[in-house]
Amino acid sequence: MEKIESPLELEKLRKSIQSKKKKEKTFISICAGTGCRASGSESVINAFKEEIKFLGLQNKVGVKVTGCHGFCEKGPIIVIHPKEIFYHNVEKEDVMEIVSETIIGGKIIDRLLYVDPTTGKKITKESDVPFYNKQKRIILGNNGKIDPTDIEDYIALGGYSALSKVLFKIKPEQIIEEVKKSGLRGRGGGGFPTGRKWESCRNAKGKLKYVICNADEGDPGAYMDRSLLEGNPHSVLEGMIIGAYAIGSKNGYVYVRNEYPLAVKHLEIAVNQAEEYGFLGKNILGSGFNFSILISRGGGAFVCGESTALMASLEGKPGEPRAKYVHTVEKGLWNKPTTLNNVETWANIPIIIHKGASWYSKIGTEKSKGTKIFSLVGKINNTGLVETPMGMKLREIIYDIGGGIPNKKKFKAVQTGGPSGGCIPEELIDLPIDFEKLTEAGSMMGSGGMIVMDEETCMVDVAKYFLKFLMEESCGKCVPCREGILQMGEILENITKGNGQPGDIELLEEISTVIKDTSLCALGGTAPNPVLSTIRYFRNEYDSHIKDKKCPAGVCQALIQYSIIPKKCIGCGACLKQCPQNAITGEKKQPHIINPEKCIKCGACYDVCKFDAIKRV
Amino acid sequence: MEITLNGIKVQVEDDWTLLDAAKFYGVKIPTLCYHEGLSPYGACRLCIVEIGEGDKSKLVTSCLYPVQDGIKVRTHSQRVVKARKLLVELLIARCPTSKVLQDLASALGIEKIRFKARYNDCILCGLCVRMCEEQMDAKAIGFVSRGVKKRITTPFDIKSEKCRTCGACIYICPACLLRCQGPEPPSVLCSGCLNFSPPCVDQYKDVMCYLDPCVACLKDKGENMKKGGKK
Ligand SMILES: Cc1cc2nc3c(=O)[nH]c(=O)nc-3n(C[C@H](O)[C@H](O)[C@H](O)COP(=O)(O)O)c2cc1C
Ligand code: SF4
Ligand code: SF4
Ligand code: SF4
Ligand code: FES
Numbered sequence A: 001m002e003k004i005e006s007p008l009e010l011e012k013l014r015k016s017i018q019s020k021k022k023k024e025k026t027f028i029s030i031c032a033g034t035g036c037r038a039s040g041s042e043s044v045i046n047a048f049k050e051e052i053k054f055l056g057l058q059n060k061v062g063v064k065v066t067g068c069h070g071f072c073e074k075g076p077i078i079v080i081h082p083k084e085i086f087y088h089n090v091e092k093e094d095v096m097e098i099v100s101e102t103i104i105g106g107k108i109i110d111r112l113l114y115v116d117p118t119t120g121k122k123i124t125k126e127s128d129v130p131f132y133n134k135q136k137r138i139i140l141g142n143n144g145k146i147d148p149t150d151i152e153d154y155i156a157l158g159g160y161s162a163l164s165k166v167l168f169k170i171k172p173e174q175i176i177e178e179v180k181k182s183g184l185r186g187r188g189g190g191g192f193p194t195g196r197k198w199e200s201c202r203n204a205k206g207k208l209k210y211v212i213c214n215a216d217e218g219d220p221g222a223y224m225d226r227s228l229l230e231g232n233p234h235s236v237l238e239g240m241i242i243g244a245y246a247i248g249s250k251n252g253y254v255y256v257r258n259e260y261p262l263a264v265k266h267l268e269i270a271v272n273q274a275e276e277y278g279f280l281g282k283n284i285l286g287s288g289f290n291f292s293i294l295i296s297r298g299g300g301a302f303v304c305g306e307s308t309a310l311m312a313s314l315e316g317k318p319g320e321p322r323a324k325y326v327h328t329v330e331k332g333l334w335n336k337p338t339t340l341n342n343v344e345t346w347a348n349i350p351i352i353i354h355k356g357a358s359w360y361s362k363i364g365t366e367k368s369k370g371t372k373i374f375s376l377v378g379k380i381n382n383t384g385l386v387e388t389p390m391g392m393k394l395r396e397i398i399y400d401i402g403g404g405i406p407n408k409k410k411f412k413a414v415q416t417g418g419p420s421g422g423c424i425p426e427e428l429i430d431l432p433i434d435f436e437k438l439t440e441a442g443s444m445m446g447s448g449g450m451i452v453m454d455e456e457t458c459m460v461d462v463a464k465y466f467l468k469f470l471m472e473e474s475c476g477k478c479v480p481c482r483e484g485i486l487q488m489g490e491i492l493e494n495i496t497k498g499n500g501q502p503g504d505i506e507l508l509e510e511i512s513t514v515i516k517d518t519s520l521c522a523l524g525g526t527a528p529n530p531v532l533s534t535i536r537y538f539r540n541e542y543d544s545h546i547k548d549k550k551c552p553a554g555v556c557q558a559l560i561q562y563s564i565i566p567k568k569c570i571g572c573g574a575c576l577k578q579c580p581q582n583a584i585t586g587e588k589k590q591p592h593i594i595n596p597e598k599c600i601k602c603g604a605c606y607d608v609c610k611f612d613a614i615k616r617v
Numbered sequence B: 001m002e003i004t005l006n007g008i009k010v011q012v013e014d015d016w017t018l019l020d021a022a023k024f025y026g027v028k029i030p031t032l033c034y035h036e037g038l039s040p041y042g043a044c045r046l047c048i049v050e051i052g053e054g055d056k057s058k059l060v061t062s063c064l065y066p067v068q069d070g071i072k073v074r075t076h077s078q079r080v081v082k083a084r085k086l087l088v089e090l091l092i093a094r095c096p097t098s099k100v101l102q103d104l105a106s107a108l109g110i111e112k113i114r115f116k117a118r119y120n121d122c123i124l125c126g127l128c129v130r131m132c133e134e135q136m137d138a139k140a141i142g143f144v145s146r147g148v149k150k151r152i153t154t155p156f157d158i159k160s161e162k163c164r165t166c167g168a169c170i171y172i173c174p175a176c177l178l179r180c181q182g183p184e185p186p187s188v189l190c191s192g193c194l195n196f197s198p199p200c201v202d203q204y205k206d207v208m209c210y211l212d213p214c215v216a217c218l219k220d221k222g223e224n225m226k227k228g229g230k231k
Helices: A007-023 A034-038 A041-054 A092-104 A151-156 A161-169 A172-182 A194-203 A224-231 A233-247 A261-277 A307-314 A343-355 A394-401 A435-440 A459-473 A479-496 A504-518 A522-526 A529-548 A574-578 A604-608 B018-024 B078-094 B099-108 B127-135 B168-172 B215-219 B223-227
Strands: A026-031 A061-066 A078-081 A085-087 A210-215 A251-256 A292-297 A338-342 A371-378 A384-389 A411-416 A422-425 A449-454 A562-564 A614-616 B002-005 B008-011 B048-051 B058-061 B072-074 B142-144 B151-153
Touching (some): A007 A151, A007 A161, A026 A034, A026 A041, A034 A041, A041 A092, A078 A092, A151 A261, A161 A343, A172 A194, A172 A343, A194 A233, A194 A338, A210 A233, A210 A307, A210 A343, A224 A233, A224 A261, A224 A343, A224 A371, A233 A343, A251 A261, A251 A307, A261 A292, A307 A338, A338 A343, A371 A394, A384 A394, A394 A411, A411 A459, A422 A529, A459 A479, A459 A529, A479 A529, A504 B058, A574 A604, A604 A614, B002 B018, B018 B048, B048 B078, B058 B078, B078 B099
Parallel strands (some): A026 A061, A210 A338, A251 A292, A371 A449, B002 B072
Antiparallel strands (some): A026 A078, A078 A085, A371 A384, A411 A422, A411 A449, A562 A614, B002 B008, B048 B058, B142 B151
């Protein structure tokens, strides 16, 4: 491939790719994102390739191996274009039938269609599935349409046209104005206005400047950055090149988590292809602008995602945060002005340039513009990645998109913002989700993790769980975070063990204030959130643990007891057989009894009893 | 450049930190991980001061924060003192045998430690690491791990070739050399050296006494202050 040396050449290439693709009318897009891979999409892909080869259809039917479509719950997912027929939970045994019935015969296979659980209706088109049709997928949308290892797929969909536009038609200052006008705020957690960050970096003294993409994504359960890098790496690269041009930087880094081998692989392929085509390197598209990108693999610690720790790690030093009293846009990587943005933030840039700031700023709320990708996990029917406009109500995300809570259980709370976010209770289910509203509710946007919890969740236990994660992930440099979280964890441990003391809640609050006030970095600064928000909304649960020594949700083992309600027990003996401790005795057809001395509270009897005869209090 | 230090306007040099300014004007701010001959590290957070006013005020570490023209600094505001006390409490729970910490506790008037003592020998202030690297040019010791598992050791946990056994690390350590013999379980607070006689004659309502923090003052719970002004 010859380097593209002008915008005109790019447009020519785009036309030729598009007409080449047009011939290939039918194509099967198969998700090979991490979720679908885990449920076996690789063997489905191979089966399709073999079958199509066997039938000699290579020239008529394409197989497109794509990144994550988002609906991971139902993987492996395939979509047959152009009709957009959506099949889920596809197995390799289904492949022959799909090719002969749907692709050749044009018939729909009912069994593989998605059934709307509320209406019971079968849905054929991908965009009609409620999980998708309530979303606004401006960032994720192309994941299902392109092969991430083929730059031409990205170009065919208009890729790199935003870059060619800025290089030849827009001045760097105007780009920054445009990004400012769009209202885009960082998607990595803090929500800092991106345009303002770029402006400070552009104005900072010094010739050498850096741009960095933060792909460290350490939040447990969050994987939107991974899906973007795996599924559409060029959108991130294009954003970075535009940013570098606006700021006046020639060197960029992508700091990517080492546990993401596929993302690293796709990113490497993308960088190589972009260099080959002339979007990276010297004299980009003949504009005279030079920019190169290096990929660096992260050290694997959660705290390395923090801006200063990340930069220290890039410099080869231990990944410890440092004070940011002089901002990193002035003194960042190797003390040079540096702009660090999150993967999703970068991926927004080409769209803003392409569609314009006024189009973009119409999406979202007053102070939070655009869309946000959330990873919806926990006690929810449709786990997966969802992209919604800012300001969508929690209720819509959980019930309309997420399909509600499984097993007819009641919704209790949702934890947003990653480990140091907070829990939002049911009474706030109509909260419109944006940066401000989440903070007001005692939580935060964070990277966009959403863990849904049902009525069987103990909130004290939840707080303890997150605190434990943070205790292990704290870099251990500063006293409030290292020692404070440890002591808070100890207090919570005591509470869940039934050793809580009056005054514990107040002590937790006192430590929290000091940790928030005095920690060096935002890990410590936000670490008390899970505790403070659960105290705020579920104080009575803390009280039950401390005063009555009871766990209302029946989770904290030390505080629960199993017993049999004689009236309900028919003496079937099912529980007796299950109990690993032989703690249950009783004659056939007579009510059974649990010996509390022997019971280890495993709950095996509770799960096996069909007559709700076992009580857990 | 001019800053307001505890309500008094003072001149400062451009390249000072807030701690430098406070020291120059004789305002005592407790520090632990700071040492004049070493680069600042910002780990103990004891040197925090409050800057700004009203809702926008915040705590920053004075050993790192550069002076800014017109900035308003309070070195012993309620918020600061409260936080400092809890930090020392947390530190003593980690390492009750450090005399440096015990002294800080008595100076701050801490009367009780509400946390379980863990009798660790190191408070991770990092002074030894910086001493070894910056003054002894040896880099024989460093931190490993993170979170609660963080500790100081030599590379690969074996005797370091680079160590010249100069002892500088031990000399500078606030936990190693000066062991406090006082504390015995269950009370890990020693208070052996607590000073009860009032070292000052003048006490003011709001403005900081130059001898602040003063145990005598804290001990009588500000009784004299309430009466207003001088005793
Ligand atoms: C403990 C901690 C972990 C973080 N991890 C990440 C991360 O994995 N990815 C990320 O983009 N930002 C992370 N951040 C936020 C970054 O420090 C930084 O604010 C962000 O990358 C800036 O980009 P943005 O303005 O585009 O959001 C983390 C922050 C903290 C305090
Ligand atoms: S707040 Fe926690 S993670 Fe951040 S520097 Fe301090 S110890 Fe390290
Ligand atoms: S399983 Fe239920 S009904 Fe059967 S013996 Fe046990 S408690 Fe009784
Ligand atoms: S050994 Fe001493 S000087 Fe070194 S970090 Fe620990 S407490 Fe500080
Ligand atoms: S002396 Fe400033 S943080 Fe330790």
